[in-house]
Amino acid sequence: MEKNSTLLLQGHIRRPMYQLWVLVSFSLFATLFIAFRTFANIPHLTTKHHPPYHASSILSRCKSLKLQAGPQEEFFKRSESDRFVPNTKPVLIKRAKIWTGRKNGTRVVHGDILLDKGLIKSIGHLRLGDVESYGDKLLVIDAKDAWVTPGIVDVHSHLGDAPSPGLDGAEDVDSLKGTIQPWLRSLDGLNSHDESYLLSVAGGVTTSLILPGSANAIGGQAFVVKLRQTSERSPSSMLLEPPYHINNSFPNPNLPLRWRHMKHACGENPSSVYKDTRMDTNWAFREAYKKASQIKERQDEYCARALAGKWQGLGEFPDELQWEALVDVVRGRVKVNAHCYEAVDLDNLVRLSNEFKFPIAAFHHASEAYLVPELIKQAYGKNPAIALFATAGRYKREAYRSSEFAPRVLAQHGLKVVMKSDHPLQNSRYLLYEAQQAHYYGFPENLAIASVTSNSAEVMGMGHRIGYIKEGWDADLVIWDSHPLALGATPSQVFIDGIPQLDSPHVVKKPASYQRSPRVPKFRHEADEAVRYEGLPPLIPRNSATKTAVFTNVKAIFKRRSGVVQQVFSAQDASTFGTVVVQNGTVVCSGVHSTCSESAAYEESDITTIDLEGGSIAPGLVSFGSPLGLQHIDQEPSTTDGDVFDPLSRPVPKILGGDTAIIRAADGLLYGSRDALLAYRVGVTKGITAPSHSGFYVGLGVSFSLGAVHKLEEGAISKEVTAVHTSVRHLSKSSVSTQIGALRRLLLGPSKGSVGNWFQRVKEGEIPLVIEAHSADIIATLIILKQEVEVETRKIMKMTITGGAEAHLLARELAEAGVGVILNPVRPFPYVWEDRRILPGPPLTKDSAIMKLILHGVTVGIGCEEIWQSRNLPFDVAWVAIEAGGRISKEEAIAIGSTNVEKLLGAEVEDESGDLVATQGGDLLETSSKVVAVISPVRQVVHIIE
Ligand SMILES: *[C@@H]1O[C@H](CO)[C@@H](O)[C@H](O)[C@H]1NC(C)=O
Numbered sequence: 001m002e003k004n005s006t007l008l009l010q011g012h013i014r015r016p017m018y019q020l021w022v023l024v025s026f027s028l029f030a031t032l033f034i035a036f037r038t039f040a041n042i043p044h045l046t047t048k049h050h051p052p053y054h055a056s057s058i059l060s061r062c063k064s065l066k067l068q069a070g071p072q073e074e075f076f077k078r079s080e081s082d083r084f085v086p087n088t089k090p091v092l093i094k095r096a097k098i099w100t101g102r103k104n105g106t107r108v109v110h111g112d113i114l115l116d117k118g119l120i121k122s123i124g125h126l127r128l129g130d131v132e133s134y135g136d137k138l139l140v141i142d143a144k145d146a147w148v149t150p151g152i153v154d155v156h157s158h159l160g161d162a163p164s165p166g167l168d169g170a171e172d173v174d175s176l177k178g179t180i181q182p183w184l185r186s187l188d189g190l191n192s193h194d195e196s197y198l199l200s201v202a203g204g205v206t207t208s209l210i211l212p213g214s215a216n217a218i219g220g221q222a223f224v225v226k227l228r229q230t231s232e233r234s235p236s237s238m239l240l241e242p243p244y245h246i247n248n249s250f251p252n253p254n255l256p257l258r259w260r261h262m263k264h265a266c267g268e269n270p271s272s273v274y275k276d277t278r279m280d281t282n283w284a285f286r287e288a289y290k291k292a293s294q295i296k297e298r299q300d301e302y303c304a305r306a307l308a309g310k311w312q313g314l315g316e317f318p319d320e321l322q323w324e325a326l327v328d329v330v331r332g333r334v335k336v337n338a339h340c341y342e343a344v345d346l347d348n349l350v351r352l353s354n355e356f357k358f359p360i361a362a363f364h365h366a367s368e369a370y371l372v373p374e375l376i377k378q379a380y381g382k383n384p385a386i387a388l389f390a391t392a393g394r395y396k397r398e399a400y401r402s403s404e405f406a407p408r409v410l411a412q413h414g415l416k417v418v419m420k421s422d423h424p425l426q427n428s429r430y431l432l433y434e435a436q437q438a439h440y441y442g443f444p445e446n447l448a449i450a451s452v453t454s455n456s457a458e459v460m461g462m463g464h465r466i467g468y469i470k471e472g473w474d475a476d477l478v479i480w481d482s483h484p485l486a487l488g489a490t491p492s493q494v495f496i497d498g499i500p501q502l503d504s505p506h507v508v509k510k511p512a513s514y515q516r517s518p519r520v521p522k523f524r525h526e527a528d529e530a531v532r533y534e535g536l537p538p539l540i541p542r543n544s545a546t547k548t549a550v551f552t553n554v555k556a557i558f559k560r561r562s563g564v565v566q567q568v569f570s571a572q573d574a575s576t577f578g579t580v581v582v583q584n585g586t587v588v589c590s591g592v593h594s595t596c597s598e599s600a601a602y603e604e605s606d607i608t609t610i611d612l613e614g615g616s617i618a619p620g621l622v623s624f625g626s627p628l629g630l631q632h633i634d635q636e637p638s639t640t641d642g643d644v645f646d647p648l649s650r651p652v653p654k655i656l657g658g659d660t661a662i663i664r665a666a667d668g669l670l671y672g673s674r675d676a677l678l679a680y681r682v683g684v685t686k687g688i689t690a691p692s693h694s695g696f697y698v699g700l701g702v703s704f705s706l707g708a709v710h711k712l713e714e715g716a717i718s719k720e721v722t723a724v725h726t727s728v729r730h731l732s733k734s735s736v737s738t739q740i741g742a743l744r745r746l747l748l749g750p751s752k753g754s755v756g757n758w759f760q761r762v763k764e765g766e767i768p769l770v771i772e773a774h775s776a777d778i779i780a781t782l783i784i785l786k787q788e789v790e791v792e793t794r795k796i797m798k799m800t801i802t803g804g805a806e807a808h809l810l811a812r813e814l815a816e817a818g819v820g821v822i823l824n825p826v827r828p829f830p831y832v833w834e835d836r837r838i839l840p841g842p843p844l845t846k847d848s849a850i851m852k853l854i855l856h857g858v859t860v861g862i863g864c865e866e867i868w869q870s871r872n873l874p875f876d877v878a879w880v881a882i883e884a885g886g887r888i889s890k891e892e893a894i895a896i897g898s899t900n901v902e903k904l905l906g907a908e909v910e911d912e913s914g915d916l917v918a919t920q921g922g923d924l925l926e927t928s929s930k931v932v933a934v935i936s937p938v939r940q941v942v943h944i945i946e
């Protein structure tokens with residue numbers, strides 16, 4: 001705060017003095033300041049009786065204060081883009097289904113697109129004459145009726161400022177020098193070597209708004225970049241319409257006014273960094289805005305006099321470098337992007353915007369916006385847009401009431417919703433996936449595509465050149481291998497400024513149905529409940545009131561059989577749909593209707609009948625990899641089990657047995673968390689969890705029901721101890737070699753205490769050793785260690801790798817060693833050095849990491865990193881299946897999310913007693929479907945999901 005007050009004082013210093021000020025040391029500041037004030041206050045020294053020699057520039061500056069930002073008329077007459085790269089070949093994309101962005105995202109054109117000079121030159125059915133002049137310079141692409149959309153536009157990214165792989169020296173997101181810093185610029189930290197550029201482009205992302213972080217109330221100015229490589233290789237050359245201010249302290253009033261961007265944040269982040277409260281943050285905002293408003297008023301008064309020719313005593317134009325950007329905010333010439341979650345925070349910013357009369361471009365995260373749409377509309381000026389994640393939520397208190405139904409609810413209230421990545425928090429490569437999920441939960445198709453293209457372009461003030469496929473717009477577009485809202489949609493080519501970005505893209509062949517807009521369930525009741533219960537609708541499913549439940553119109557039945565998933569029934573068409581009769585939670589008859597209608601149970605008078613409308617019954621999925629079951633709210637320690645000891649970094653208390661202690665996850669289980677219940681409601685019925693840890697550790701995993709309310713319930717725990725877990729990572733406090741040394745001693749040294757007993761069982765091959773490891777070097781070392789142990793014991797040891805970002809490099813070796821992998825995350829990203837050698841999958845490589853492991857015969861499963869992600873496991877499994885391009889069956893895909901996970905982690909694969917999931921309108925892997933019931937033989941219930 002001390003620094004802040006000096007910055008505010010500095011506002012009284014005039015420009016020539018400012019330059020001096022930066023040269024003098026801080027301790028001299030006060031003395032100089034007082035001397036200068038005295039000097040500057042002598043009136044006759046600064047009084048001017050005549051127009052000053054630079055009067056004309058002052059006058060044009062004064063006139064420019066009234067200008068609004070945005071393109072001028074001439075812009076729309078351009079015939080070449082300012083980003084055009086000479087010698088770029090003109091491109092003709094033939095036979096495309098073009099989502100143009102026009103008419104609220106409903107206008108689709110079947111035809112051709114011509115790109116030249118970095119621009120979209122024409123759209124529609126082109127005649128030979130239109131392209132003849134290009135001769136053989138023209139690059140012709142036959143889209144074969146594929147979908148083409150504008151490039152994906154991300155309104156919230158830290159790409160380049162938080163480069164990947166993340167290294168301590170490379171973070172340029174959050175300055176901690178004060179909570180109010182409108183003078184900082186994200187451009188100044190933009191690293192041009194972030195590995196995400198190419199990865200995000202491979203997901204169709206062409207433009208991103210690079211925002212400063214949220215550690216500050218005012219974090220600084222944001223910049224729009226296009227993600228393609230430039231020949232200049234410089235950050236500046238990536239900028240899209242940068243404000244002219246970036247080259248000069250004070251703008252040239254003769255240049256057109258371009259949009260500027262500014263980050264604000266309220267709530268927990270700025271408060272926690274400065275150990276402030278929301279009250280402090282809001283005072284800091286008001287103090288800063290007061291300052292900026294005063295400068296603006298001084299400028300306006302000054303200009304009123306200057307424009308009237310009253311130069312007497314006028315002095316210099318009032319301006320201050322540190323505040324000029326915030327002054328522009330109160331002039332309405334800056335897109336303010338405010339990170340605010342809760343109603344209290346949204347309310348604060350809405351009041352602030354009215355007090356100081358500035359518009360807010362978008363509220364980001366805004367997890368409670370859907371609960372207060374009328375409040376959002378009270379913001380000053382145009383309604384702010386709402387920039388959301390689709391399903392990421394509940395990771396902190398602020399996000400606890402977030403809802404997957406927010407986009408549809410906000411849209412119903414007429415508010416603009418955009419989806420954003422917060423890259424690398426979420427990998428922006430999959431920003432379109434956010435729109436797909438929002439669509440699944442009821443966000444209309446036209447708006448879902450617009451939420452990552454035209455509407456996001458509008459929100460960043462760039463709608464005049466990107467976000468649409470219109471003549472004269474920038475030639476940024478994506479050809480997709482399926483309908484863009486179909487899960488797993490992947491670019492087959494991406495153009496930025498008319499330049500194709502993918503060298504030899506690998507394209508997966510998909511079924512024809514994927515070319516159509518995906519059919520999705522209704523979720524009307526659920527969306528209403530989300531609002532009615534202020535984000536906390538009851539999630540505990542209802543027990544079927546009757547002992548007997550009958551599922552009709554069943555298209556397919558999958559079961560666990562001898563540890564694998566098998567399809568035991570499938571109907572060709574509606575006339576042969578089957579029936580499943582369940583009594584006390586156990587399937588007593590399944591198959592053709594005529595057979596089951598004769599089943600004794602069917603005869604009972606009191607039955608619940610559920611029409612699956614062509615849906616299926618399949619094994620429940622199994623979640624692993626996050627602390628699901630040990631946390632309610634990730635970032636609230638009082639709601640979690642907490643971390644176990646890392647015996648390599650601090651002594652384990654004697655009362656536990658010192659370093660011979662081994663902790664059981666089962667002892668810390670917390671039932672009924674919202675994430676567990678949400679997962680349960682989408683068909684993820686079991687969790688396997690290891691103790692939470694943040695370094696090297698050893699602990700025992702547990703498998704448990706995600707639908708149970710407490711531990712004493714029948715079937716609440718499936719298996720008390722599943723496996724011995726540990727982790728070997730470069731991120732731990734001790735060296736990797738130390739961690740391996742500890743493991744070797746545990747496996748081959750003298751065994752002692754509880755930990756000794758459990759490692760004895762590992763050596764005997766009775767229980768798996770599950771090791772979180774990402775680097776190929778660590779994994780290779782672990783394979784060697786396994787061999788050492790096996791030579792000594794002459795027994796096969798069960799070992800499973802989790803994480804496994806670089807495991808694909810050892811696919812053959814892992815298969816030979818009989819070591820399985822739980823890939824977590826399933827779509828890898830080079831977050832840190834030890835997982836930088838990812839196999840990115842289509843369109844960059846033929847195979848995805850998981851596919852490569854499967855092809856080599858490695859047993860694989862899918863993990864989830866954070867507890868909220870478990871509810872997306874069905875999507876993850878379906879995505880693997882579609883991306884395999886027909887190389888794995890539905891049964892194998894379901895196994896990757898269920899029986900494989902159980903096998904690899906030492907949980908029982910319960911052939912007969914495992915939970916089954918009934919889906920309506922499609923099977924578990926189809927986005928047309930919705931889970932309507934969970935059938936649990938162990939708990940002897942049928943849970944109705946409604
Ligand atoms: C845009 O589309 C949405 C959803 O389809 C609709 O609710 C809204 O009224 C449309 N807006 C306009 C201006 O047509």
Ligand SMILES: *[C@@H]1O[C@H](CO)[C@@H](O)[C@H](O)[C@H]1NC(C)=O
Nearest residue numbers: 236241242243244245246247
């Ligand atoms: C900034 O200066 C550089 C170098 O003089 C120039 O190439 C660039 O166009 C300028 N940018 C703006 C936005 O004025």
Ligand SMILES: *[C@@H]1O[C@H](CO)[C@@H](O)[C@H](O)[C@H]1NC(C)=O
Nearest residue numbers: 547583584585586588601940
């Ligand atoms: C269902 O449970 C009841 C008691 O809870 C028992 O009487 C009945 O036999 C059971 N039926 C089956 C098919 O297991």
